[in-house]
Amino acid sequence: MTVADHSEALTALDSTLRNIEAVLDLDRMRKEKGSLEEQASAPDLWDEPAKAQVVTSRLSYVQGEINRVEKLRSRLDDARLLLEMAEAEGDAASVDEVGTEIGALRKQIDELEVRTLLSGEYDSREALVSVRSGAGGVDAADFAEMLLRMYLRWAERHGYSTEVYDTSYAEEAGIKSATFAVKAPYAFGTLSVESGTHRLVRISPFDNQGRRQTSFAAIEVVPVVEQTDQIEINDDDLRVDVYRSSGPGGQGVNTTDSAVRLTHLPTGIVVSCQNERSQLQNKATAMGVLKAKLLALKQAEEAAKIDQIRGDVQGSWGDQMRSYVLHPYQMVKDLRTEFETGNPSAVFDGEIDQFIEAGIRWRRQRAAE
Incomplete structure (x- = not known):
């Protein structure tokens, strides 16, 4: 030049x-x-x-x-x-x-x-991210674990502190679900565009006939609750279960029933925490996660009312928002922004900034329409 x-x-x-x-x-x-x-x-x-x-x-x-x-x-x-x-x-x-x-x-x-495009009410907050395996059996559980590692690697690349609160391991491989926190300013605003259904297409490593398998996993991102938020939970609306923490294959991690599962009866939201040795600490952490999910639910209900007033009949933008294809070709493509790359290995190693940036710009443009 x-x-x-x-x-x-x-x-x-x-x-x-x-x-x-x-x-x-x-x-x-x-x-x-x-x-x-x-x-x-x-x-x-x-x-x-x-x-x-x-x-x-x-x-x-x-x-x-x-x-x-x-x-x-x-x-x-x-x-x-x-x-x-x-x-x-x-x-x-x-x-x-x-x-x-x-x-x-x-x-x-x-x-x-x-x-500078992150100007939403909760965008400046830290984030709680949940990964859940969907349709696809053991491949979906393996895919969920791949996504968990992808986001943790992304945070590591940026020097963001993370803490995994709960991991539910699948029987054969992978995970059923996991919840972790990203402790950095604007983590919620940044990662919120990752919410939705992710799809993986590949030759299944768990199929002895080497057939192609399509599997799904869901990502949920909610803002961490702060003291100023008015989120009240009545004791009568809460069921508390305690159990013994476990690792892959059911291997015992603790010898006491320190893990805690909270069920919010009115909404059916279930959260759990097993990363602390103390039952009280696990309950406090789980309560924070539950309040964050209830805050997100409240936010979604308010947004739905606004959309109804506007006459917005479009479905959620988060559904099947990204495809990861490993066979018969190599490609990761965001179905909302059309951004794509031919290097899935880098993506699964945490190189997702360009997808996130494209998502933020797309969301801002859509909001302005």
Whole structure:
């Protein structure tokens, strides 16, 4: 590419970054950072651990966002200066270096731009993700475990903390279901576009005749409940069961009945937790998951009422939202956005950012229609 091409690309990136800076309102974020730093330095901060956690977590996020934008602005300015010097000195190697930097900047600015599209009521929250095997027998259970690993690897790639609350293993292979938390700001807004039915087509490794098998798994993403949410659960509406935690093949993990299963009788929602050794801890964690699911149900009911008023008769966008094909060809395709890749191995290893970004843009466009 020529110097003129690079200059045009830098101008476009500068315009996009300015729009991002305006949407994020950096001046407001800097003021918020100062206020949070003042709260975090208070000697009695940890007298209320829950409040302290909110303050320190928010401060870390705000600092990270400010640093991220400022670093991109600095790199963009440096790239423009390097291009001007390279042009003046006829330095082709430096021109190529600018081209490489433009590619890297474009990727990171595009990712940041997608973040500015997350403006929903709960988008800024952490996420609870549930994976459930569907139709397809043992292949579906294996597929569910593949998806569980995919999302955990995605979180690991981004440095996001995760915690698996409950895993129900299938008898032969894979899992029946699993629930885990992604503890990062905007995890819900980011992963919410992954909700829906996922389909896998492959030659079944569990079929001795080597036949092609289609199997399904469902992904559910809900926001973590915060103290300000009004989610009340009456004791009479709750059934509590305790049981012994178990691992693959029924292998005993604990020697006491510490695992807890909660059933919300009015809605039929069932959640469980077995990752803690204490029954009380497992119950508290399960209660948090149940409240999150009830919050999501409340949100869905409100959205359904709005759709009814609007006359929206379309089905849920989440149904069969993505296909993973391993035979007779290699492809992963999102059925809503039409985005696809021919590298399923990378996708199952957590490289799903482009699918997520396309989903967020698609959702925003659909909401504007």
